[in-house]
Amino acid sequence: MRTKRTIINLLYTLGSSFVLLLLGLVARALFVSNFDITIPGTSTVIEQLFSVFSIAEFGVGSVISYRLYEQIAAKDVDKISKYMSLYKWTYRLIGGAIFVLAALFWFFLPLLIVEADTDWNAVHAIYILQTLSTLSSYFLVTRRLLYTCTQQGYVCTRIDFVFNVLTYLARIYISLNYANNYILYFGITIVFNTLANVVVAWRYRRDFPEVQDVRVSWADFKELGLFRDLRYYLVHRVSNAIYGTSDSLVMTRMRGSASVTYLGNYSNVSSSVTNIGNKILDSFAAAIGNIVYDKTAEADDHQKKVFWSMDLFSYLFGSFVAVAYFCLFQPFITVWLGSKWLLPMSYVFWFCLNEYVGWNHRMLGSYRAVLGHFEEDQWFMVASGVSNLVLSFVLVGPFGLAGVVAATVFAHCLMWFGRAKVVFGRFMRGCGGRYLRLQLIHALTLAADMAVTYWVCSLLGGGWLGVIARAVVVCILPNAMNLVFYGFTSDAEYLRGRALQLWRRIRRKEA
Known part of the structure; x- marks a missing residue:
């Protein structure tokens, strides 16, 4: 079911x-x-x-x-x-x-x-x-x-x-x-x-x-017992609000609301993609809640197998999104609105890293959400919100919007670390070292995906045909590279099984 x-x-x-x-x-x-x-x-x-x-x-x-x-x-x-x-x-x-x-x-x-x-x-x-x-x-x-x-x-x-x-x-x-x-x-x-x-x-x-x-x-x-949870979760809410709004508020204060319109063209595209991604991954979130609270005798091995597969799925999704933005954002904005609306490539680079950080630990965040105990990472959330706001004001002067987004990446990583602390302290005990090693490998793989795909896309022409050609390359090349790197690992075993089940059901319906 x-x-x-x-x-x-x-x-x-x-x-x-x-x-x-x-x-x-x-x-x-x-x-x-x-x-x-x-x-x-x-x-x-x-x-x-x-x-x-x-x-x-x-x-x-x-x-x-x-x-x-x-x-x-x-x-x-x-x-x-x-x-x-x-x-x-x-x-x-x-x-x-x-x-x-x-x-x-x-x-x-x-x-x-x-x-x-x-x-x-x-x-x-x-x-x-x-x-x-x-x-x-x-x-x-x-x-x-x-x-x-x-x-x-x-x-x-x-x-x-x-x-x-x-x-x-x-x-x-x-x-x-x-x-x-x-x-x-x-x-x-x-x-x-x-x-x-x-x-x-x-x-x-x-x-x-x-x-x-x-x-x-x-x-x-x-x-x-809701008052206790709400008291601790308030820290998360405050920090998330500061983290999520710093870029626009700093830019309008320092550069005016017209600059936010330029930023909004990019964020409008990313918000639409984020909406799709959230709904896709939210489809798994409720299942994660059910799995975490499954108390049957055989649940432990199944829970761990599902966790590593879901974490790999987060990486696959996050790396694809980051590569797609890196290779498609500038050509797409050019043909969609015109080159006058382009922001610097330095902004696109930091934006892609921030999207990767977010999507790469999206499933980890779902596990963290259903575990509760919000007091355990509250100070990581505080550090995330405060550092984002302070660094944004510090970096906007010398580096412009790229500096603001770089501050966001740093703050996002603090948030990620806090969530990992809860999950590996309460649910996946003893697996934190393996998770860290995997993230380092994932970062190297992402760099290879981005470099190779960007180089291939740079050989293609402009206009809508060029954007379509780049989109085809982005859909195939980084995903094929990730399939070679990860498709036959033990972490992908659960994903392979689910994909096979889905294929069999489709074949039965066609028959």
């Missing part, structure tokens, strides 16, 4: 996300072409600011989700109902807290957006719309958690796909016919996001009739 649901999640994800990626590229191109150059940058900065406000969430979703895995495995409907009710009412309180933060920070916007010719009517309108969008999500989004934890995220993916298509089509229409009408452009997103959450809520009542709303109190938080 785990394998079947994982495959279903993957199929829905890949099909819908590819369509949304294409629509998103068209919408972004029209957005930067038909709106004032500061509008996209301003919207990005405000979105990042609300990511900082999300600190008020305290990590409730993450804390409750790893508790839910255990109750779902035990089929304890009463506990599941209580956790979901706690989640719902906590998010309503958080929505109120974020409203207060948004109202207070309204008066500090001039400290963030520094251009002398700033259109403050536009800034304030976008800020209000972002506030409404954020609040609507906190009051409606909670039902999605149970779909994720039961490996039925494809239900939400189907619903989101419909409304995201409508959103992009509406944005394209507005960009073509109502240029610079940012209120209409951002307002339509709120409407469709809200409708998607309403439809998910309707499906939730139908799909989980046994899960009921129950009365909850502060005593329930204490009884279930």
Whole structure:
């Protein structure tokens, strides 16, 4: 059942996300072409600011989700109902807290957006719309958690796909016919996001009739031990917020919001790819939660075999993404928007390293999330957030955007080390040395993949045909090299077995 649901999640994800990626590229191109150059940058900065406000969430979703895995495995409907009710009412309180933060920070916007010719009517309108969008999500989004934890995220993916298509089509229409009408452009997103959450809520009542709303109190938080987890996880939330928003906030403060528009063109592409990647790997995350809490006698050997295979899968995915960005980003931006929107290759290099660090330990992060004990790596998270912010301001002067992203890579590695400490201290005991040796080998393999693939791509022409040719090379060459290096190792044994099972099922259906 785990394998079947994982495959279903993957199929829905890949099909819908590819369509949304294409629509998103068209919408972004029209957005930067038909709106004032500061509008996209301003919207990005405000979105990042609300990511900082999300600190008020305290990590409730993450804390409750790893508790839910255990109750779902035990089929304890009463506990599941209580956790979901706690989640719902906590998010309503958080929505109120974020409203207060948004109202207070309204008066500090001039400290963030520094251009002398700033259109403050536009800034304030976008800020209000972002506030409404954020609040609507906190009051409606909670039902999605149970779909994720039961490996039925494809239900939400189907619903989101419909409304995201409508959103992009509406944005394209507005960009073509109502240029610079940012209120209409951002307002339509709120409407469709809200409708998607309403439809998910309707499906939730139908799909989980046994899960009921129950009365909850502060005593329930204490009884279930959530206060302790939330106290420690708050450090993670603060550090993640600082880490995730430093680049845009530092750039708009030091170089202006127009510079963030240039950055946003790259991040728009990477966000679409990240969305696809997250949904692919999230398909495995719930299965990881079930595996970790499997207490059967034969579980230990299986758990270790799955861990090393999932770690290898993370490397294979991360190295492919890094090589693809390194070889395709500049040619693609050139034909998509024009060479005037290019950022330096030094930025692309550090960006690729940061993407590799993130994807390469993505599965490790999933294991870390379901293990709890957030106090054990909290100071690594603090060091990550603080170092990213401080080094970004230090390096932006002499090295520009490349320095900002280099600071992000350093901070990301600190976060990675902290997560590894928890996983190898609580779950994969005694395996830390092997993990370190593998990461060194993976780094050398990545360097070879990037060098060889970039050299081959440099021999190809320009234009859309050149981009397509490079994409074909990127899809084949680094993956073939990784297959030679790792495809027949013991760490790939579990992956080979699952791939063979999938192939046999496909063959049976064809027959």
